[in-house]
Amino acid sequence: MRQSAAVFTGAAVVQIELPSSDTFVLPGIPWGPIEAFPTPAYWTYQVMARRIIGISPRHRLGSTLAEEVGACLLGGHGIPASVGLAAFQRLQALGILANTPTESEIFDVLSHPLEIDGRQIRYRFAKQKARYLSTALSRLSAETPPLDSGKALRQWLIQLPGIGLKTASWVARNWLDADDVAILDIHVLRAGALAKFFDENLTVEKNYLELEEQFIRFADAIGTRPSELDAIIWFEMMSAPRTVTQLMGGSLAGVCPRSSSEVLAAGSSRGRSRSNKGTTDTKQTRLFE
Numbered sequence: 001m002r003q004s005a006a007v008f009t010g011a012a013v014v015q016i017e018l019p020s021s022d023t024f025v026l027p028g029i030p031w032g033p034i035e036a037f038p039t040p041a042y043w044t045y046q047v048m049a050r051r052i053i054g055i056s057p058r059h060r061l062g063s064t065l066a067e068e069v070g071a072c073l074l075g076g077h078g079i080p081a082s083v084g085l086a087a088f089q090r091l092q093a094l095g096i097l098a099n100t101p102t103e104s105e106i107f108d109v110l111s112h113p114l115e116i117d118g119r120q121i122r123y124r125f126a127k128q129k130a131r132y133l134s135t136a137l138s139r140l141s142a143e144t145p146p147l148d149s150g151k152a153l154r155q156w157l158i159q160l161p162g163i164g165l166k167t168a169s170w171v172a173r174n175w176l177d178a179d180d181v182a183i184l185d186i187h188v189l190r191a192g193a194l195a196k197f198f199d200e201n202l203t204v205e206k207n208y209l210e211l212e213e214q215f216i217r218f219a220d221a222i223g224t225r226p227s228e229l230d231a232i233i234w235f236e237m238m239s240a241p242r243t244v245t246q247l248m249g250g251s252l253a254g255v256c257p258r259s260s261s262e263v264l265a266a267g268s269s270r271g272r273s274r275s276n277k278g279t280t281d282t283k284q285t286r287l288f289e
Contacts, residue, residue, distance in 0.1 A: 150178025
């Protein structure tokens with residue numbers, strides 16, 4: 001028996017039908033209930049609903065590739081998204097990302113506190129990021145990166161200091177709207193662990209490309225674009241920290257969840273009520289328009 005859910009758009013109601021919850025979308029991976037966050041059926045509904053309503057992911061943060069590299073380099077692990085975005089916007093407004101500034105010029109800007117939501121916040125790793133960004137901007141000015149595919153651009157980017165597979169994938173996905181790479185941040189990794197589409201024996205540190213392949217295969221299986229799916233997963237997981245904490249066993253310290261039965265129970269509870277939804281990250285709100 002198939003399952004369905006409605007999408008309300010103006011005066012119209014569109015019904016989305018998916019396979020039954022106990023049908024497998026991939027070997028060993030059931031669709032699960034549409035209303036149960038974060039099952040494969042839930043993610044499929046989220047993508048389809050946004051398509052129907054006309055809300056599309058907006059990936060690009062910069063107006064040039066150099067700005068995009070700057071935006072992604074200034075964010076990432078250990079830096080809250082709102083802080084990374086504020087640092088990028090300051091450099092962008094000063095025109096620094098349009099040139100080939102020295103490390104000290106970038107550091108001078110990053111070392112001053114940023115005003116975020118009425119608070120003065122210092123940017124972490126200012127000296128390190130200034131060095132990475134200066135080198136990246138210099139290379140981008142002197143060379144022409146390959147833009148024929150996300151993987152080609154990523155391979156060029158990871159030769160630069162401070163840019164690993166995740167940051168390079170982020171740039172490639174954003175700039176090229178690429179579907180041959182994936183941004184495997186902590187939110188996507190947790191979603192994959194909860195929905196069982198990632199091999200729990202693999203780690204992102206050692207097996208990034210294998211996990212990326214599994215993510216792309218999962219996106220194809222549910223009929224979504226990888227670039228579209230990872231943006232929506234990121235948005236939903238970031239927007240529901242309390243529920244994700246429950247699903248992870250009361251702690252956000254790791255990637256793997258607690259038992260499957262507890263995940264299902266907590267997920268179904270979230271499907272019935274969104275009252276525990278947290279504040280959306282300020283950078284994440286830019287993903288959709």
